Amino acid sequence: MKLLPLAALISTTLLASSAAHAADWPENFSKCAAQGGTCDIGTAKRQVSFGIKNKWVVKSLSGKVACTAATFGSDPYPGVDKKCALGPLDGTTPPVTPPVTPPVTPPVTPPVTPPVTPPVTPPAGTDPLTQAAPATGWASYSSGTRGGAAATQKEIYLVGSPSQLLAALKAQAGKPAQIKVYGTIDMTASDNGGAFKSASDQGARSLISIPSNTTLIGVGSDARIVNGRIMIKGADNVVVRNLTIANPCDIAPKWDPTDGSSGNWNSEYDGLNIDKSTHVWIDHNTFTDAPRTDDQFPTENGKLKQCHDGALDVKNGSDYVTVSNNVFELHEKNTLVGSSDSTTADDGHLTVTFHGNHYKQVTSRAPRVRFGKVHVYNNYYEGDRNAKLYAHHYSIGVGYKAKIVSQNNAFDVIGATECGDVIEASGSSSKTGAIIDSGSLLNGAALGLGGASCKFSNAIGWTLPYTPALLDTAKVRESVLRNAGAGKLSVR
Structure with a gap:
């Protein structure tokens, strides 16, 4: 098996065992939509x-166009779903059939005359592939976070299957890399061995391990990872953006009769786990249980047989993490910062910022914090305390030695009447934490932190090392709904 970077001819696949996907479009084109999309x-x-499979038509177009036969005036492969791909600026139409063999050498020099039309490349500093984590969160602290921004053309990969993704991650092994995901990568696809056969098999084949100096990013609006668990462990300088991540479902959850007053089902595997890592930016993703929501599972031992664990967890001394502009939806136990009261080495670490996120029908842990110096601002929370599925229990959990700064968050939670309905003391009475808040609103009124239902220590013991770009709380809902989640970045 030979792995080729995106800079190589796109008509060559990453894996010899699969068909040449890039032959679905001409040489040096890149996918912009599936048939029926825009x-x-x-x-x-x-x-x-x-077109598809070496058959396509080409037109010179601009603006937002439908990927349909009507747009192009003909159907090069009737009865088969086709794809649209972008090529160079207006010029000579490429041949109908791609060359059988790639050129021996790439062009030595760029075109002499620049295009007279506006540049396709985004302005410096705004290209999602090379953007640095903004200076409004912990990921910008110290050396900052840019992921694979320093990757050369040979270190940019376009992947559309589990085997391609895993091969690209292995090929770079910590060297700067940009890995672009298109379509759905299902870790139970045939090229990764098919359906999981056992708990140990799932543990091995669901793992997507991201090394240092890597950007993992979705192309277009429909890049998804399904039946996988992303692990950032012992790494530095990692960016994950523009992906829909289906929270993995444990095929063998375990019943623990000693968990709680009446026992509970416990599951393994988070959608994304940050462990012993530094300088991590998680931005513009969507984390969801869909399509395998909890109501699809049976009740056993008097409790729902819960197969999901966390959506995104940060633990074991991880530092300089920003979680921004994501959608977290349809999930119970969303985010832990700090995994255990006994992991006292976390004290002084777990520096994490959450801002601009949309928490929608999330039961709890948004986030639940132990030890960490955590900044939570300009997030939008919506839920219903009486919902049949993913009923709201609490949003921010103040656990053992938590040190939380909360600013200008907007909580729209049906049935919540006081601060204690959204801010919870998540530790025991002897293992408390601290939180301060300014500007947050609960159902349009002042949050009331410090009132009878919401008494916490305010001795957080730290100050922000950066200046957040605070929105007025009244504008948070509109801003977050417009901006958060996968598909909002223009990645090609």
Whole structure:
């Protein structure tokens, strides 16, 4: 098996064992939409192909166009779902059939004459592939976080299957890399061995381990990871953006009769886990239990047979983490910062920022904090304390030695009447934490931290090392709904 970077001819696949996916479009084109979707071309005219399996038509287009036969005036492969791909700026239409063999050498020099139309490349500092974590969160602290921004063209990969993704991660092994995901990567796909056969098999084949200096990013609006668990462990300088991550479902959850007053089902595997890592930016993703929501599972031992664990956890001394502009939806136990009261080495670490996130029908842990110096601001929470599925229990959990700064968060929770309905003391009476708040609103009224239902220590013992770009709380809902989640970044 030979792995080729995106800079190599796209008509060559990453894996010899699978069909050449890039032959679904001409040489040096890149996918912009599946049939029926919308291709965002921009203001300058560019060549756009429509086809599949070495058959396509090409037109010169601009703006947002439908990826349909009607747009292109013909159907090059009737009865088969096709794809659209972007090529260079307006110029000579490529041949109908791609070359059988790639050129021996790449062009030595770029075109002499620059295009007269506006540049396709985003302005410096705004390209999602190379952007640094903004200076409004912990990930910007110290050396900052840029992931694989320093990758050369040979270190940029386009992957659409588990085997391609795992091969790209292995090939770089900590060297700067940009790994672009298109379509759905299902870790139970046939090229990764099919359906999980046992708990140990799931543990091994669901793992997606991200090394240092890596950007993992979705292309377009439909990049998804299913039946996988992303692990950032012992790494530095990692960015994950623009992906929909289906929270993994443990095929063998275990019943623990000693957990709680009446026992509980416990599951393994988080959607994304940050463990002993530094400088991590998790941005513009969507974490969800869908399509395998909890109501699809039976009740055993008097409790729902829960197969999901966390959506995103941060633990074991991880530092300089920003979690921004994500959607967390349809989930019970969302985010732990600090895994255990007994992990006292976490004290002074777990520096994490949560901002601009949308928590929608999330039962609890948004986040639940132990030890960490955690900043939670401009997030939007919505839920229903009486919902049949994912009823709201609490949002921010103040656990053992938590040191939380909360600012301008907006809570719209049906049935919540006081601060204690959304801010909970998550530790025992002897293992308490601290939190301060300014500007947050509960159902349009002042949150009331410090009132009878919400008494906490305010001795957080630290100050922000950066200046947050605080929105007025009245504007948080609109801003978050407009901006948060996967598919909001233009990645090609």
